[in-house]
Amino acid sequence: MAIEVVKPGLATSVQDAGRPGYYNIGIPLSGALDQYALRVANLLVGNEEGAAVLEASLLAPELVFRAPAIVAVTGAEVAPKINGEGRPRNESFTVRAGDRLTFDFMKAGARSYIAIAGGIDVPVVLGSRSTYGLGALGGFSGRKLMAGDVVPVGTAKPAARAGRALPADLTPTYPKSLELRVVTGLYFHRLTEEAAKTFFADIWTVAPEADRIGYRYRKGRALTFRERTQPFGAGSDPSNIVDAGYPYGSIQVPGGLEPIILHRDAVSGGGYAMIGTVISADMDRIAQMQPNNLARFVPVNMDAALKARAEYKHRDARLRSTLSA
Amino acid sequence: MSGIRYSFGADEHVFAEIDEGMSLEAFFKGMAICKELENRRIPGVSEICPSNASYLVRFDPDVIHPDKMLRTLQEIEAQVGDADLELPTRIVELPVLYNDPWTNETGARFRERRQDPNSSDIEYSARINGYTSIDDFIAAHSGAPWFVSMVGFVAGLPWLYQIVERAKQIEAPKYLRPRTDTPKLTIGHGGCFCAIYSVRGAGGYQMFGITPAPIYDPAQKLPYFKDFLAVFRPGDIVKFRSISREEYDRDIKAVEAGTFDLTFRPVTFSLKSFHSDPGGHSRHLVEALYGH
Numbered sequence: 001m002a003i004e005v006v007k008p009g010l011a012t013s014v015q016d017a018g019r020p021g022y023y024n025i026g027i028p029l030s031g032a033l034d035q036y037a038l039r040v041a042n043l044l045v046g047n048e049e050g051a052a053v054l055e056a057s058l059l060a061p062e063l064v065f066r067a068p069a070i071v072a073v074t075g076a077e078v079a080p081k082i083n084g085e086g087r088p089r090n091e092s093f094t095v096r097a098g099d100r101l102t103f104d105f106m107k108a109g110a111r112s113y114i115a116i117a118g119g120i121d122v123p124v125v126l127g128s129r130s131t132y133g134l135g136a137l138g139g140f141s142g143r144k145l146m147a148g149d150v151v152p153v154g155t156a157k158p159a160a161r162a163g164r165a166l167p168a169d170l171t172p173t174y175p176k177s178l179e180l181r182v183v184t185g186l187y188f189h190r191l192t193e194e195a196a197k198t199f200f201a202d203i204w205t206v207a208p209e210a211d212r213i214g215y216r217y218r219k220g221r222a223l224t225f226r227e228r229t230q231p232f233g234a235g236s237d238p239s240n241i242v243d244a245g246y247p248y249g250s251i252q253v254p255g256g257l258e259p260i261i262l263h264r265d266a267v268s269g270g271g272y273a274m275i276g277t278v279i280s281a282d283m284d285r286i287a288q289m290q291p292n293n294l295a296r297f298v299p300v301n302m303d304a305a306l307k308a309r310a311e312y313k314h315r316d317a318r319l320r321s322t323l324s325a
Numbered sequence: 326m327s328g329i330r331y332s333f334g335a336d337e338h339v340f341a342e343i344d345e346g347m348s349l350e351a352f353f354k355g356m357a358i359c360k361e362l363e364n365r366r367i368p369g370v371s372e373i374c375p376s377n378a379s380y381l382v383r384f385d386p387d388v389i390h391p392d393k394m395l396r397t398l399q400e401i402e403a404q405v406g407d408a409d410l411e412l413p414t415r416i417v418e419l420p421v422l423y424n425d426p427w428t429n430e431t432g433a434r435f436r437e438r439r440q441d442p443n444s445s446d447i448e449y450s451a452r453i454n455g456y457t458s459i460d461d462f463i464a465a466h467s468g469a470p471w472f473v474s475m476v477g478f479v480a481g482l483p484w485l486y487q488i489v490e491r492a493k494q495i496e497a498p499k500y501l502r503p504r505t506d507t508p509k510l511t512i513g514h515g516g517c518f519c520a521i522y523s524v525r526g527a528g529g530y531q532m533f534g535i536t537p538a539p540i541y542d543p544a545q546k547l548p549y550f551k552d553f554l555a556v557f558r559p560g561d562i563v564k565f566r567s568i569s570r571e572e573y574d575r576d577i578k579a580v581e582a583g584t585f586d587l588t589f590r591p592v593t594f595s596l597k598s599f600h601s602d603p604g605g606h607s608r609h610l611v612e613a614l615y616g617h
Contacts, residue, residue: 020371020372020383021371021372023372023374023381023383023477024372024373024374024375024476024477024558024559025476025477025480025481025555025557025558026476026477026478026479026480026481026482026523026555027480027481027555125543126554132480134479134480134524134526135479135480135481135524135541135543136524136543137480137543137554142543182335183333183334183335183336185332185333185334185340186332186334186340231344231345231346231347232346232347232348232491232517233346233347233377233378233516233517233518234345234346234347234516235498235499235515235516236498241345242345242346242347242377242378242379242516243376243377243475243484243516243518244340244342244376244377244378244379244381245340245374245376245379245380245381245475245477246381247334247335247337247338247340247381247383248334248337248338248383249334249335249337250334250338267477267478267479268374268477268478268479269374269376269381269475269477269478270478271516274334274340276335277333277334277335277338278335279335279336280335280336280337302333302336302391305335305336306336306386306391309336309386309387313387
């Protein structure tokens with residue numbers, strides 16, 4: 001079984017649960033930016049929840065199926081169509097050989113996940129099928145999909161069937177304006193008192209430079225760093241530090257101008273002071289932000305971060321019990 | 326150096342700053358702690374990343390509570406604190422065509438983003454570091470070996486810190502505005518760090534030369550990629566060797582033929598020996614390359 005890429009969309013790539021364990025040599029986690037939507041898509045078509053799917057960004061691809069299959073589309077609010085006829089989102093459906101999958105524009109959310117029963121069957125590299133574009137690693141030939149690619153699909157499990165649907169109470173919404181919870185720390189103390197306040201007071205707008213590596217935000221007031229004699233090896237700008245490892249979700253502000261939140265294709269380290277880290281439970285929400293969406297950063301402590309994580313895991317548990325029934 | 330400063334990167338990371346400034350001591354301590362942490366194989370720890378004067382750990386707080394994670398790292402800090410800082414590692418020699426036509430051409434293309442548009446990067450850096458000729462500068466750069474103090478930014482890109490006293494450290498500012506292009510395998514320098522660009526791409530470091538030896542290859546074509554697709558790991562020691570254009574061309578042919586190889590030799594770095602005789606310890610490390 002295989003699918004043919006007629007139009008690749010803006011940035012469509014093969015992603016799965018990710019590739020942990022190699023960050024110390026600069027190879028990031030990768031994997032679906034919205035991990036919840038990945039799990040939903042896979043469970044709807046009877047796959048293992050971390051199987052490889054196609055992740056589409058903002059403009060979804062056009063695909064032709066070479067054999068019959070069970071398919072599900074999750075994530076961003078966008079209507080899938082088979083041969084021009086609407087199909088439900090968040091519900092598995094059947095396609096026949098030769099059927100053409102197209103999409104409308106994404107009304108809300110920025111990433112759509114297309115799971116096919118059997119999973120995308122590209123080679124496993126360092127334990128994952130995810131694409132890491134900067135390193136030309138994994139996925140389909142180490143890159144995002146192009147027109148004419150023929151993407152292999154594995155064998156569907158017996159559990160695969162059409163008409164399995166995600167209940168409304170497990171379906172996320174993607175507001176155009178939201179709050180992102182941040183644990184301050186790392187080099188937060190390098191900010192001036194004023195900047196430490198305005199960062200949380202201002203409304204920030206997602207810039208066009210928002211991709212799998214990181215999300216850039218703008219239109220908040222510029223942040224100033226405390227003046228100091230820079231330590232040996234740190235570089236001359238007050239926003240510079242001796243190059244260090246960057247946590248996933250960490251927020252850096254080069255030159256004090258535009259905060260960047262690193263996501264799953266993160267550059268693993270560098271010389272910009274990080275002022276805090278977005279909590280793990282909110283990383284999926286970043287993935288669904290479109291350019292020009294608005295965010296306010298809210299400081300939380302570790303207890304709140306762990307509580308949010310527990311709620312996230314609880315939803316996962318409900319998802320599994322609902323969709324495997 | 327006072328105690329390590331720990332900070333959580335939300336619920337999945339601990340960041341540990343050994344020192345605000347770069348030094349061999351800070352790097353060493355970070356390496357020692359990361360090695361011990363690795364040896365303990367603690368369930369829930371997914372990433373251990375030593376980097377220059379700090380390190381980063383990623384963990385699953387559902388498996389190990391953040392407080393427990395932090396206590397473990399503090400315990401390891403206390404344990405390695407007084408240990409004799411010796412690092413069993415390996416040394417490799419890397420051929421470099423310094424002052425090469427490709428990085429010079431790239432530098433010229435981005436001349437308006439540089440501190441001195443009228444000199445090449447290597448001319449400028451030699452001058453501000455007090456060297457009277459490019460040859461003297463190359464002799465210093467390729468004389469004493471370098472530690473790989475961090476690998477990252479992108480896949481397989483090593484950052485290196487030269488094993489010399491601080492007074493002899495080469496320092497150079499990053500470009501005023503980053504370039505949008507850097508040739509693959511450029512030997513760059515920013516602040517006190519050397520970087521070898523594993524892939525072609527943007528960059529802001531001064532460019533001194535280029536190596537014919539691939540250091541990252543997802544296809545793993547050359548013999549030294551047999552075990553892994555990236556060559557360098559934190560703690561490796563690299564000695565650069567200045568080569569001629571003829572040697573460079575010969576090496577490139579060997580790379581294309583799939584016969585080019587690098588030789589790694591085991592070596593032990595001792596911080597104490599280095600401090601008592603920096604030059605002598607450097608020579609001792611390099612001898613391992615040619616000894617039998």
